[in-house]
Amino acid sequence: MTAAPHTSVLLDEVLAAMKPAKGETVVDGTFGAGGYTRAFLAAGASVIAFDRDPTAARFAEGLPADRFRLVQARFSEMAEVAGEGAVDAVALDLGVSSMQLDESERGFSFMRDGPLDMRMGEAGPTAADLVNGAETAELARILYVYGEERQSRRIAAAIAKRRAEQPFSRTLELAEFIEKALGGRRGAKVHPATRSFQALRIAVNDELSELEEGLVAAERTLKAGGRLCVVTFHSLEDRIVKTFLAVRAGRTPGGSRHAPPVAAGAPPSFQLLFNGAQAPSAAEVEANPRARSAKLRAAIRTAAPVWRDAA
Template sequence: MKYLPFYEDKKIKWKLKEKFMNATMSLEKTKHYPVMLNQILSIISPQHGGTFIDCTFGGGGYSQAILKFSGTKVVAIDRDKLTQKYANTLKKKFPKRFNFFQEKFSNLNKVVEKQTNPKAIIFDLGLSSFQLVDKERGFSFDSNNFLNMEMGINEYSAYDVVNTLDKNYLARAIKVLGEEKDGKIIANKIDKYRSKKPITNSKELAFIIKSAKKNYKNYKRNPATKTFQAIRILVNQELTELISGLIEATKLLANGGMLIVVSFHSLEDKIVKNFFNLYSNLKRNPSRYLPIKENELDLFKLISKKPLVADKKEINSNIRSRSAKLRYAIRNNNSFFYPSEFKSKFINYLKLESKEI
């Protein structure tokens, strides 16, 4: 059974437009906590000035904290259009020191010139507090609203993925991107339900996933967590964007510039960890099958292979920081031309997310 893709369904379109203003108003009451802010400020030393790139602006927590220091400038990006209002507020306060662009990681080079010579480029991955609590976005398990899960600048929605993606492809996506061992069982259950009628909201989807999981009441967290993660990652092409973002950021950084990444789940952290290990002074012995130039490539000084984590005080005040891992490295003068080995390590993710829906 075929259904109209989200962007072709006019009934769904006007409903979302009608709800947009309500979503914006409700988010004003939501508090955003920039994760591991103190550790990041300690690493980047904004008191000494410089230009900083905030790749995940969100509610502006990092940017605002950096701009409190008079010698600083911030260029921020975010793919979510709801963040524009927070960026406008900051722009009024710091008109000459702050600029914002609604963009994705992969287009970082289009809004930041290499001559900018950023002192640090910062990524705070995953969902923002605003996106998590916004029922209109469909990220929560109990949302009765449209099955969306879009972070912004998307080609398709979770509705499209759940209702139109081939059953076997969906099973593989759930297993790989969600690290869900029951991916095939869940995909079969979804396929059975959608053959009767479209699955239209997150609450309905969560119920279907629960019915596919045996003894789900014994789970410490919601049994739909991993499947929701997989669908969200696929909808937003999060791993492709992360890989592209790391590459573009590395090209923009000059000698002494810092690349800082805060991740929240194992797939993100695996990519960041591999990137730093592959292109740092602490890398393992290179592959003998790669070109000599790439084998010799050493782009970063890695202070430690172990990530920083949030302290107990922060975890108590912001539970989201519990799973955060902060990794950073310092750029050297070597040019970056050959990201082929890095991309080849995660080719399965790239292929999964490149599927046209």
């Protein structure tokens, strides 16, 4: 049976920027439940989709085999799979997918009880491993850097004290503990554990490094004139994408802490499709509250060579 359709964030804006067409090859770097892919296929394009989550395959049922391929891999591997300079467009819809949030057994949501897992794939340490095993200072750093949590030291110290007696194993258990450690809800609209859960998920899946590598991979994979569209959901992701595109478009004098240094004078490998970022409409946010923090940035690949990282 074909999986239920999924509403993708900023879909109209992504389609307007990417302009997928018959005869073109598009990379959907974050297949998820297949919302973008279905739209690209409907426009006549062929799609090479990537997802490290093996359960995403169920959303590929019924898609045309002659124009669609799903690869269980990270999107940073797209150049090796699709070939350098071989595709007309690349789309990246970052962060955790709605279907992963909605499945309690994946352990992504602090609103549903499940094992403290948070892995997008099958390999590597879980969130429970991190929470129960990381040094207190390292745990605080993760919460502060990846979650922008100002109370990171307080939370980490409380976790360290509690795990010495009883390790954490469930999502609601951790969420309720963090809420209590921070003095309760106190009328806050956002759950006190929101930033901590974001930080743990990013750390478990190495999401920021994957994004940095994925942007470089997209640069290698796109043809001259190819379009890159990236949808982000929080400031850390957006900052990396903004910096990468600004540097590659020649808008800044050099690199940044999110982009490796490059040889001086390299010609721009991207041209910004529009200045700044596009946000969802009020109507979309009302229909899908998860879209409220989304931002779209887009650029066109120039004919310049791929930038080579400095030694």
